[in-house]
Amino acid sequence: MSDLEQISLELEARGYRVTPSRRAVIAAILARKNHFAADELAKRCRGAGRATVFRTIRLLSDLGVVCRVRLDDGSPRYLASRSGHHHHLVCTGCGAVQDLDQCAVAGALRDVADASGYEIEGHWLELYGRCSACRSSTAVPA
Amino acid sequence: MSDLEQISLELEARGYRVTPSRRAVIAAILARKNHFAADELAKRCRGAGRATVFRTIRLLSDLGVVCRVRLDDGSPRYLASRSGHHHHLVCTGCGAVQDLDQCAVAGALRDVADASGYEIEGHWLELYGRCSACRSSTAVPA
């Protein structure tokens, strides 16, 4: 079963209709190898208006199919990704995004909670770096 | 020496002029007990235009006097804060922001770097929770 069908079933299971517009947006997202800007997807995605693209992205992000990443400079991007709590490691060179399996802060949160008296409800973490390919390609630039 | 003078000296030391507009923005920031939106500061801050407020905030953030916090919903706020690498713990109830001394992920970064082959250059972390005051005030709401 293709990802598109999988996601369509998921949508139906939750009572959403699988319309041509939504299929177009989902297909456009799945065609992306890397992260994308919502507006850019909207421009490229014939078959769905801007509002629908944004709505569908939000829908898919509720489903856990898409997640939002903030780049180094704070600009938002989206990414077809797995669901559940995880973080991203973004290459500042090529933009590649790698999922991190373990939550790097889970342990430290307890200490922070104890020390601060806060009840920690959530957190946001992004890591930035250079992937091995980018590092080797610019290791000896001149 | 007041914070305002301290910051003014810092600006001068870096070759920036300390103009009435800048003093007004800095004073407005220092008067804030909590985080603030740049636009809101611009509206409230007589004596400096919107562009100047944004420019000054950026300047101060380069100096490390001000830092940017993202709230739970992603909206950006600014905060007079100490310089150097640190993170924030934001109360989702009252908006209070607490600086975290130790970087909660410093240790985990090495593991991630090893496992991923990335060279980690930076990271962004925000923690969200409820401060003890907010917890006790809503502990028995009815």
Add this chain to the structure above:
DNA sequence: CCGGTCGTTGATACTTCGTCTCACCTGAGA
């Protein structure tokens, strides 16, 4: 004192990201 240079300013236009509104469409069920 004059004039030039250069940092700074503020009004305003613009960009980006995202939501809201509203009229219209569509498809499923009575």
Add this chain to the structure above:
DNA sequence: TCTCAGGTGAGACGAAGTATCAACGACCGG
């Protein structure tokens, strides 16, 4: 077939921030 809720798209809107550009003003050399 009728009805109605869900979905759509165009476009207005709002927030956040940057770019542009003419004007201002402090300093400096003559």
